[in-house]
Amino acid sequence: MTALRPLLIVPSVLPADFGRLSDEVKELVEAGVDRIQWDVMDGNFVPNLTFGPDVIAAARAATDTPFEAHLMIVEPDRFLGQYVDAGCELIIVHAEACPHLHRTLARIRDLGARSGVALNPHTPAHVVEHVLEETDLVLAMTVNPGFGGQAYIASVEPKIATLRRMIDDSGLPIELEVDGGITDTTIAGAAAAGADVFISGSWLYGHQAGKAAGVELLRAVAIESAGLS
Template identity: 45%
Template structure:
């Protein structure tokens, strides 16, 4: 299991140092939640801030765009140092054009599904993706409870990936920690986004090791 600490749970006043702390603790990726206050009812940060904190780690920056028009901002986040960009299938941008734009910048592309969006919605795009992110909470705020009823969705997407012999990772985000990681792993998740479980842990290194053991 790859572990991607969610910077939504970090101390924003020292975001660079928090990234370095997670890097030292053994994080595989850094997960950056970008919110526009329109697609989701919250605001976080944009590409300029990401560019400033990029030097604090050489781990992949996994950028989750919770914004209405992701296509418009792909270049900004590519220029700021994104390694992976995921955007919502429910967004307003043309999905194929947005995937094309991400790929044209040499960045891995992923689609994100909100809890109410069925697994089958992502099937037409699987052969063009590097990643599918299944939300296990409603997107917008950290610290929410894990939605176990999303695991059949993960299983369905995993089965379709395997049936077609594709090399696509499945990521899950929301409420993942010691109490839920085993269930996530059983369903076939490859990358777990963890916020509170690692940032609020007394020993983040041990917390990441426990989660990654699955």
């Protein structure tokens, strides 16, 4: 990893108060986050239900900070346009939910958004090998998706390192994101393995000194662990 690649801290709004999402978004922006992730769950691909596009659109006016939609849903192609229209600049789909992944990622770009592909913990890195040219971000899940507050799966770190090498070898400006159980301790292993975007939800919301202090701490540990300090 080089200093030319920024390390980004991105909160999941899954632990937020859903009754005041616009205010929650403003508070996250004031805390210094780099963008905001919306965990979209359909009760089918994962056993939970969360945000539809109208909910995200309602919060979009609260900030100019970029939104990313992590679509943990079956048949994501049916809904891509709705989440782009809701104001999400980055759309992440799961490789496991896309039988025609190349086409899905190309469609996201055609809609004017950046494309991302997520891999569940058990899904090998080589699944994305032949779609890197259509991909702006690869997300290595460090928990099984569907619920917040889960424990970080450290055994994913070798896969993160493999993805880092694949991306670097491609020469493409692809971000490598991790999501699940990211805290001030677990972020170290993910950063050392080569991740450069870090999703934090439960830990960040529960940080005793507040969200801004949590963002600062996560960023500092990631920079040090990546060898950029």
